[in-house]
Amino acid sequence: QRLGVLHVGQRIEEQADFEKIYKNAWADNANACAKQYAGTGALKTDYTRQVTGKRTQWGLIMDGWNSLVRYYKNNFSDGFRQDAIDLFLGNYSVDEVESASPLHVKKDWKFLALPIIMVVAFSMCIICLLMAGDTWTETLAYVLFWGTASFGTFAIILYNGKDFVDAPKLVQKEK
Numbered sequence: 001q002r003l004g005v006l007h008v009g010q011r012i013e014e015q016a017d018f019e020k021i022y023k024n025a026w027a028d029n030a031n032a033c034a035k036q037y038a039g040t041g042a043l044k045t046d047y048t049r050q051v052t053g054k055r056t057q058w059g060l061i062m063d064g065w066n067s068l069v070r071y072y073k074n075n076f077s078d079g080f081r082q083d084a085i086d087l088f089l090g091n092y093s094v095d096e097v098e099s100a101s102p103l104h105v106k107k108d109w110k111f112l113a114l115p116i117i118m119v120v121a122f123s124m125c126i127i128c129l130l131m132a133g134d135t136w137t138e139t140l141a142y143v144l145f146w147g148t149a150s151f152g153t154f155a156i157i158l159y160n161g162k163d164f165v166d167a168p169k170l171v172q173k174e175k
Contacts, residue, residue, distance in 0.1 A: 024049055031045060038070050039069065039070060039078070040066040040069045040073075041062075041066060043063045043066060043067070045059070046058065046062070075164075076164065076165065079167050079168045082171075083168050083171075086170045091171050092170040092171050108163060110156070110163065115157065118150055118154055121149035121150040122150040124142075125146035125150055
């Protein structure tokens with residue numbers, strides 16, 4: 001009322017059009033900030049945009065998807081971003097004498113081969129379940145084989161987990 005937006009006696013709760021515009025602008029701002037920081041849109045924007053303030057099924061699904069994408073990006077593809085931030089903030093200074101780049105780390109064969117083998121084995125396991133063989137024993141044998149191959153490669157990936165994480169290379173944190 002002091003700013004002249006509302007008349008005397010008007011309440012903000014009675015302004016449905018303004019509330020809708022305000023909530024959408026708030027959610028859009030949250031999405032922009034979250035994309036810069038986490039690489040995905042903000043979580044719970046369906047709740048913010050709703051006039052009723054209730055969660056939707058689609059919003060829950062999108063939050064789950066965004067969480068999975070954030071987990072992947074944080075662990076497997078964001079090390080270079082932290083290196084860029086460290087360079088920008090001056091946490092790392094480039095040594096002109098040293099010719100080898102600390103950013104270049106040679107990846108082992110397992111870095112690419114194991115995830116591909118795991119995805120192929122898991123896909124084959126699902127295909128064997130969906131397209132049953134002539135007998136149930138044949139189907140069971142295929143599913144067990146491909147399931148074992150999927151589980152085995154997944155176990156190897158977990159065992160060598162640090163090789164798959166994209167950690168920053170310029171500044172190492174003290175433990």
